[in-house]
Amino acid sequence: MLVFRVKRLIRLGAKSLWMHRLRSILTSLGIIFGVCSVIAMLAIGEGASREAQEQIARLGSRNIIVKTVKPAEEQSASGEEANRSTIYGLTYDDAERFRGTIPDVEVVVPVRRITQQVWYRNRKVAVEVIGTIPWYPEISPIELNQGRFLSSIDLHYKRGICVVDESVINELFVVDEPIGKHIKVKDNYYRVVGVVSVVEPIETEPGLTLSQPAPRTGGGGVIGNIYIPLTTFKSTFGELSAQFSGGRESIEKVELQEIIVKVNSMQSVLSTRDILDSLLDRFHEKKDYQIVVPLELLRQAARTKRIFSIVLGSIAAISLLVGGIGIMNIMLATVTERTREIGIRRALGARRRDIVVQFLSETVMLTLTGGLVGIVLGSLIPYLVTRFVDMPTVVTGISLVLSFGISALIGITFGIYPAYRAANMDPIESLRHE
Amino acid sequence: MPIVATENLCKVYQLGMLELPALRSVDLQIEAGEYLAIMGPSGSGKSTLLNLLGCLDRPTSGRYMLGDQDVSKMDDDALSLIRGARIGFVFQSYNLIAQLNVIENIEIPMFYQGLSEGRSYRRAGELAEMVGLGGRLGHRPSELSGGQQQRVAIARALANDPLIILADEPTGNLDSQSGLEILNIMDQMCHQGKTIIVVTHEDSVAERAERIIHLLDGRIERVESKRR
Numbered sequence: 001m002l003v004f005r006v007k008r009l010i011r012l013g014a015k016s017l018w019m020h021r022l023r024s025i026l027t028s029l030g031i032i033f034g035v036c037s038v039i040a041m042l043a044i045g046e047g048a049s050r051e052a053q054e055q056i057a058r059l060g061s062r063n064i065i066v067k068t069v070k071p072a073e074e075q076s077a078s079g080e081e082a083n084r085s086t087i088y089g090l091t092y093d094d095a096e097r098f099r100g101t102i103p104d105v106e107v108v109v110p111v112r113r114i115t116q117q118v119w120y121r122n123r124k125v126a127v128e129v130i131g132t133i134p135w136y137p138e139i140s141p142i143e144l145n146q147g148r149f150l151s152s153i154d155l156h157y158k159r160g161i162c163v164v165d166e167s168v169i170n171e172l173f174v175v176d177e178p179i180g181k182h183i184k185v186k187d188n189y190y191r192v193v194g195v196v197s198v199v200e201p202i203e204t205e206p207g208l209t210l211s212q213p214a215p216r217t218g219g220g221g222v223i224g225n226i227y228i229p230l231t232t233f234k235s236t237f238g239e240l241s242a243q244f245s246g247g248r249e250s251i252e253k254v255e256l257q258e259i260i261v262k263v264n265s266m267q268s269v270l271s272t273r274d275i276l277d278s279l280l281d282r283f284h285e286k287k288d289y290q291i292v293v294p295l296e297l298l299r300q301a302a303r304t305k306r307i308f309s310i311v312l313g314s315i316a317a318i319s320l321l322v323g324g325i326g327i328m329n330i331m332l333a334t335v336t337e338r339t340r341e342i343g344i345r346r347a348l349g350a351r352r353r354d355i356v357v358q359f360l361s362e363t364v365m366l367t368l369t370g371g372l373v374g375i376v377l378g379s380l381i382p383y384l385v386t387r388f389v390d391m392p393t394v395v396t397g398i399s400l401v402l403s404f405g406i407s408a409l410i411g412i413t414f415g416i417y418p419a420y421r422a423a424n425m426d427p428i429e430s431l432r433h434e
Numbered sequence: 435m436p437i438v439a440t441e442n443l444c445k446v447y448q449l450g451m452l453e454l455p456a457l458r459s460v461d462l463q464i465e466a467g468e469y470l471a472i473m474g475p476s477g478s479g480k481s482t483l484l485n486l487l488g489c490l491d492r493p494t495s496g497r498y499m500l501g502d503q504d505v506s507k508m509d510d511d512a513l514s515l516i517r518g519a520r521i522g523f524v525f526q527s528y529n530l531i532a533q534l535n536v537i538e539n540i541e542i543p544m545f546y547q548g549l550s551e552g553r554s555y556r557r558a559g560e561l562a563e564m565v566g567l568g569g570r571l572g573h574r575p576s577e578l579s580g581g582q583q584q585r586v587a588i589a590r591a592l593a594n595d596p597l598i599i600l601a602d603e604p605t606g607n608l609d610s611q612s613g614l615e616i617l618n619i620m621d622q623m624c625h626q627g628k629t630i631i632v633v634t635h636e637d638s639v640a641e642r643a644e645r646i647i648h649l650l651d652g653r654i655e656r657v658e659s660k661r662r
Contacts, residue, residue, distance in 0.1 A: 008545060019533050344529045347490060348590070349518015349546035351511045427490050431529065 006357065013362040027330045028370030030323025031410065035374025035403040036381065038316035039395060043382035045312055047393035049305035056301060058141050059294035062106075064261045064273050066090060068254055071286035085240075085251035088288040094280065095259050102261070102275055104268040107135045111258040112233050115222055119184040120172040126221040127168055129185060131233025137196075139260045147179045147194035150229050158231040162190040165224030166197040183226075188236055190228060269295045317406075323370070324410035331363050331418035342422050343430025352423040359422050363415025364408065371407030375400055436499075437597055437629055438464040438487065443496035445482050445652075456482040458652040459496070464598070464631065469624045471640035472633045474649035480633050481602070483649065487631060488521055488600045489513045501597050518546045522591025526603035528583040530575040536562055536586050537571045543593040554593075561589035565619060581612025588619055592628075599623065601632040605639055617642055 017024045059065065068089030095110040112131040117124050130136075134150045137143075142165075149163050162183065169178050182189040228236075239253050263272045273293050280289050335342070342355055350358075379400075382393035445457040457479045464470055474480050485491040486498060489505055492513075498506045505516055522543075523529075530539045537558045544554035562568055565585040567578075575583050584604060591599050601620065605613035621642060624630050632639060640646050646658040 004550070005545075005548065008551070016533055340529070341531050344531060345542065345546075346514065347488070347517060347523050347529075348543045349514055349594075351514040351546070353511075354514075354546060428485055431490075431525070 005354075006361075009354070009357050010361050010365070012358060013365050017362055017365060023330065024366060027327055028366045028373070030326040031320065031367050031370030031407050032323075032374045032377065034316065034320035034323040035371050035407055036378040037319055038313075038403045038406070039375060039378025039399050040381040040385075041312040041316060042309065042399040043378075043393040043395045044385060044391065045305070045308050046396055046399075047382070047386075047391060049301060049308065050394055051392045052301050053298060053305075056294050056297045059292075059297075060139055060141075060260075060262065061295045061298060062262050062264075062266055062269060063139050063294055064263065064269060064276060065292040065294070066094075066259045066261065066276060066280070067290045067292060068257050069288060069290045070252075071288040085253065087253040088286060089254040090256040090259050090289055092255055094283065095256065097279060097283070098259060098261055098276065101279065102263075102272055104263040104265065104272055106262045106264045107138050109133055109136050109139050109260045109262075110230060110256045111136075111260060112230065112237075113257050114233075114237055116185050118168065118172070118226060120181065123172050123174075125168060125171045125223050127165075127185075128222050128225045129233070129237075130225050130227050131230040131237075132227060133230055136227065139262050141199040142196040143199050145195045145197050147192070149194050149196070150227060154229045155231050158235055159229060160188060160190050160232060161193045161228070163194040163196055163227040164192055165226065166195055167224035168226060169195055171223055185226070186236070190226070196227075266295060269293060316403075320406055320410055324367075324414040327363060327366060327410070328414035328418060331359065331415060332421065334362075335359065335418050335422040338422075339425060339430045339433040342425050343427050343433065346425075346427035347431060355423040356416075356419040359419035360412065360415045363418070364411035367407045367411030367415075368404075371404050374407065375404060378403070435502075436463040437466045437468075437501060438462065438631075439497075439499040440486075441497040441499075443483075443486060443498060444494050445479075445486060445491070446494045456652055457486070457493075460652075460654060462647070462654070464629060466597075466629055467624070467627050468629055468645065469620075469643045470629075470631045471643035471646045472631065472649060473635070473640050473646055474655070477651075478649040479652040480649055482652075484600055484602055484631075484633050487598070488523060489517045514546075518543050519594050520597040522593070522596040522599040524584070524587050524591050524599065524601040524604045526606040528575070528580070528587045528607070530583055530586055530590075532575055535572050535574055536567055536578070539575070539586055540590045540593055543590060547594055557593065558589070561592055562586070564592075565589045579612065580608050581615055584608060584612070584616050585619065588616070588623075592623070598629045598631055601630065603634055604632065605634075605636065613639075 070086075071088055090110075092110065095108055098105060099108045109132060114129050115126060116129050118127045118129075132150070133155060134152055137149055145166060147163070150161070153159070154161055162185075164172075164178065164183070172178075172183065173181070178192045178195060180191065182191050184190075239255055241252050241254070242249060261272065261276065263269055270293070273291055273296075277291055280291075345355065345358075379395050382395050385391050386393050440460055440462045443457055443460040443462070444455070447454040447456055460479075460483065472480055472483060482491075486493055489500070489508075490513075492508075493506050496506065497504060500516065500520060503516070505513065508516065531542070534542075537555065540558035540561055541554045544557060549557070559568070559571065562571055565588055567582060567585055567589070570578065570582070575586070578586065584607075599620075604620070605616055608616060617639060620630055620632070630643075632643065634640050644660060648655045648658070
């Protein structure tokens with residue numbers, strides 16, 4: 001009997017809402033926009049943070065990246081010497097020391113890189129040439145598609161071979177099979193022995209200034225990487241580079257641009273970072289290195305995301321609150337307007353609780369319908385954002401459930417007071433109401 | 435045993451510090467099937483008595499027995515149920531709900547008594563037929579004449595087969611022809627055994643009753659009885 005009663009009351013409520021369509025729509029707009037903004041904001045926030053986290057994760061959560069940076073005092077020194085040469089940065093000795101002294105190390109990968117043009121027949125593209133060792137794939141999300149990666153023998157004999165990113169292959173080789181062909185970088189030819197691809201496609205975020213061991217697009221027209229033995233790199237490109245700035249020439253000598261250390265568990269990442277730091281500090285007079293810990297960045301990103309979610313959540317909560325107050329306002333007006341109806345119903349046998357249920361069900365229906373429409377719109381907006389602004393968005397199930405739940409809660413919370421006002425009217429007074 | 439029995443029924447309205455007695459010690463007995471009219475000038479306590487008899491209000495003191503139940507001490511919920519089950523109201527201004535059509539208006543009292551949808555729909559249809567509105571079940575009150583609206587109200591008052599029907603100036607808003615029709619329907623109801631209490635100014639309405647109670651200053655001034 002209760003179910004039957006509630007069912008009929010709901011139908012009654014729906015009917016009276018339908019009779020005042022415009023008012024119902026305007027009333028639920030507050031909730032529609034509230035829910036819509038909750039979902040859309042959370043989706044955009046989630047998308048941005050997930051992208052950032054993926055990028056960081058691609059750097060490897062067990063990796064510690066030690067990078068060469070130009071020491072600060074050298075940068076500001078505008079000494080009298082017109083030409084000067086500087087030696088700074090990570091060295092082969094550093095790499096050796098890491099390998100020899102740090103307990104939890106799994107692999108240490110020294111890296112050198114330079115941007116160059118690469119030719120095949122009459123086609124050329126800009127690539128990043130990476131000089132490294134056979135264990136590079138362990139610290140980078142690349143996957144061998146064809147052939148093989150670098151080997152110790154290549155390293156030993158300083159062989160003129162290379163492994164090429166698929167993106168570069170696609171640009172250079174139109175019909176030819178790449179394996180065994182020679183491509184030209186600067187003045188030397190390298191035989192292609194393998195093709196690799198990145199496990200996930202990468203889009204570089206401009207805010208993220210980490211050099212990534214994976215290929216990237218953009219950045220000076222570089223479309224990918226080619227990998228050559230570190231020894232070959234050293235004998236081909238040397239360790240000196242000339243820099244021209246302000247009419248002066250300076251020569252710099254850098255042995256390694258990066259050393260990537262992979263430890264055997266995530267727990268030892270931070271302690272190893274400290275060991276690396278003290279070790280480098282002992283052997284480097286100047287602060288010419290920087291240690292990047294992707295795990296730390298990942299945690300930072302998670303923290304940022306939490307703050308972001310709290311801020312967005314508060315804004316959305318306020319808009320839902322405003323929507324709820326709007327609904328309460330209209331419901332109070334409705335109760336006054338329908339005073340006589342309330343009196344009639346009371347005279348004809350309605351108990352107070354029947355009146356409460358009647359008005360409460362109207363409010364809840366308004367907010368739930370508003371909530372549903374809001375969910376639809378809120379899911380549509382991220383889709384449009386992704387489609388037209390090319391920003392990643394993620395609509396999570398939890399945000400849908402949450403916003404629907406909140407709108408139901410608002411319906412009940414803000415519906416109770418008007419409903420009680422209606423129920424507590426004196427039937428005699430109400431019947432007299434014009 | 436009388437169907438309505440009041441004993442020393444008093445109602446005092448409290449207006450701030452001021453006490454305003456509206457009914458002073460009314461003793462009234464109404465037998466089942468009786469047709470009773472209550473008359474009196476304005477301010478004589480007619481409306482107060484009607485509200486008390488209709489269980490819309492509780493007396494300040496005294497006792498009110500409706501059927502076999504003492505309703506003077508009942509709480510709000512119980513009074514609501516009693517109103518729905520035992521009393522049928524007919525108001526001067528019809529008091530139909532504008533958004534609902536004829537059949538839905540007739541169904542309201544049955545809805546609050548928890549009658550199933552099918553049963554209440556059938557009963558509402560029968561009642562509408564009885565008051566001559568069988569062909570207008572889907573019409574809204576605004577699409578009906580005053581007389582038709584009052585007939586809907588009568589059908590609604592009969593919905594739960596109440597012990598008494600309280601009519602407050604039932605013809606007050608109607609032209610004489612429609613008023614006559616309504617009075618005829620009420621006569622007919624009385625013949626079918628319903629107890630009818632009508633509050634009115636008009637002698638033409640009151641003279642159809644078997645007994646006329648004249649109220650003055652909250653007291654029963656005199657009782658006029660006639661056998662029809």
